Amino acid sequence: MSVLTSSNYLWVLFSTLLLGVASGLVGSLVYWKKQSLMSDALSHAALPGVAIAFLLFQVKDFFILIIGAALSALLGAFFIMAIKEKTRIKEDTAMGMILAVFFGGGIVLLTLVNRYSSGNQAGLDSFIYGQAASMVESDVKIMSALAIGVILIVMAGFKEWKLFLFDPDFGKGLKLPITALNTIYLFLLVVTIVIGIQAVGVILMSALLIIPPVAARYWTHSFRNMLLLSGFFGGISGAIGTTLSAFGDGWPTGAFIVLISGIIFTFSMFFGSKKGMVVEFTILRSKKKELQSYSVKGGRG
């Protein structure tokens, strides 16, 4: 159990907890923008940026690497929009394409990095599958600071986000700066993705954004509560997942975090108090009964 008391572990735990909360919050925005898979495409698209940043600067500095990742994810987003708007190719195809091609490019570059660079380059592999243990204290600090920033921005603009997501046209009438909000949204999404990729990995990062809000929806109809609950689910998944992965040598942190949120989702889907299957089933049965009694009455009359 010594792993659990080491100071590095506590730091990492703290940062993945914050990451979970931040991605749970941003994930709710993503869910209502109906861009769940966009987040998947963008996190894969971040990979070549990590490798290019490393090749250019030859240092494994977390801050430099995530700037590379962010630029590359934004380029991916730009391509997806360009393809969708300029051709008859549909969005899902464009996303799948950018995801796979950027990831392929990333692998090509990472292989080069591993071949030509000396020193602790092996650390870059953790960007694919996620390895929280590979993070050092400075990484953790940057990650935590950025996560707190994301959390604050989402919470501060709560009612603006609501309007932005549900009725942008109405919002425009109220002089809500929709274009600016769109930019901030994309910025929040990309920042959340890139700070998570070292701990969780590009392949599973999107799960942190996608699963908590879907789970939260089973418990509430209010946007505000959904946001809070989603942040809460993300936070516990991050904390428990990190703890579990600390028990084995080289156990993948990201996979454990995602598995925990998957379990929370499954539980919510069955027992959620608002849309859970148990509740839905009861409603459907009473509906059928109501219909039957209606047609019986109708038959007599």
Next chain:
Amino acid sequence: MNILEVEGVSAAYRKNTVLNDVSFSIPKGSLTGIVGPNGAGKSTLIKVLLELHPKLSGNVYFFGTSLKKVKSKVGYVPQRGSVDWDFPTDALDVVMMGMYGQIGWLKWPKKIHRKKAMEVLDKVGMADFSHHQISELSGGQQQRVFLARALIQDADLYFMDEPLAGVDAATERAIMAILRELKNKGKTVLVVHHDLQTVEDYFDRVLFLNRTVVAHGNTSSTFTTQNIEKAYGGSVRWLKEGIGIVGTHLQ
């Protein structure tokens, strides 16, 4: 004999009941317009009848039997917006799709099918466009292609979902001429329709639908102000949606 017999059909989308206790029957050789406000369940009704959407209760009889046994006698024209017009195919090919049921499994369409498709395209005035990619066609032209695809099925009973929505005047006339011809040949046609103004001119029978059947019968006796009000829920809403009808009735 009634071609179509519907008894107490209800259907829902998840928790919302869309159709409730819908019952009516359609005689052979009739041309029926199904009208009602938005969200009245018109498209859902057709989908439920064709077993494309599950029904919660009720019975439907086609030609006195179940749909499965007479599938080849029933033709369907979905809403134009229900397909992706960017699909890589041309007008002729779309029309031939109507014959896939007749051609049968494992066989590819032959020359004779191609020839027949050309004839039908010609009939709807689209022969010159047979090799145009379908996204290059106008809304009215796309609707004609859809109609041709239904005609080629050579069915006895047709369901058409808003065939006149968003088409030009020439197409509307062409489509109505074809529908009347079908009726004169003894075929039965049900059309989901949105324009109250033209109901009296186009259909010999009308079915008012708003979650359930509000009124149903010959257009002359059923298409009354009271029924329209009943279907469209109060005169205020009716005035907004059926504004055209006010003029005709005042005259």
Next chain:
Amino acid sequence: MTYTGWILLTASLVGISSGIVGVFLILRRMAMMADAISHTVLLGIVTAYLVTKSLSGFHMLVGAAIAGIVTTFLVQWLHSKGVQQDASIGVVFTTLFALGVILIATKVGNAHLDVQHALMGEIAFIPWNTMEVPFLGKIPIATFILGIVLILVVTVIGLFYKEWKLTTFDPALAASLGIPVLAMHYIFMTLVSITTVASFDAVGAIMVVAMLITPAASAYLWTDKLLVMIGLSAFFGVVSAWIGYYFALWIDTSISGSMAFATGVIFLISFLFSPKHGMLSNWLKPQAGKS
């Protein structure tokens, strides 16, 4: 055949199979399902290993095909329960993939299974892992399996070509004509899974996504005929495989990554220069109209 010959043949088989399946995949708006299946295949392979304790290609093929169908079913089911389509894809595949990764990292860590291999493939080793086939002699196992898969793909798509076309273009009419739309959906997804699994040895599960989606999307920009699109897509798949291979050889890097990247290059060329839908012609057209 030479060492390089086997590699190119194997990769070309992946290109053709995925190229054909990919056309229907993107027209059915199922591109992201391919992404999902390519991930969950991992869980299928691990489960097959845990159950049979063997690493034979056949067991894995079955395990992965089942995983693909389960994924399709779960996504469909969640969606029918009111979860947005792409959120349900996202929830299902990430959770199942995470489970697969954990099983490998913990329980079966000492088997010859590794995540790296499943995702990236190792085409360079394929020519050495051979089997004896009647009439054909000694050929690499992966190549043989991919050959069978190609025959399967061509047969299933070819025999029911018009049904695939109709269920893709207008499922409502297809259903009203009595074609079992849902069953065909599952058959198609099985085909996608089988193609993915068979290719996983060669180009890796994630790279097959590139092979499935990108050549088909490129072909979509060049033609308005479905049959031509299928042919072009298969052709682009093969070309990407060749370009990717020689590029990887040249700069000494991951072969499968390079092949995935090559599909992107072909798409970029199509995106810019296709006569009907390319940027260049779009840019020229209004000019011509004005003058």
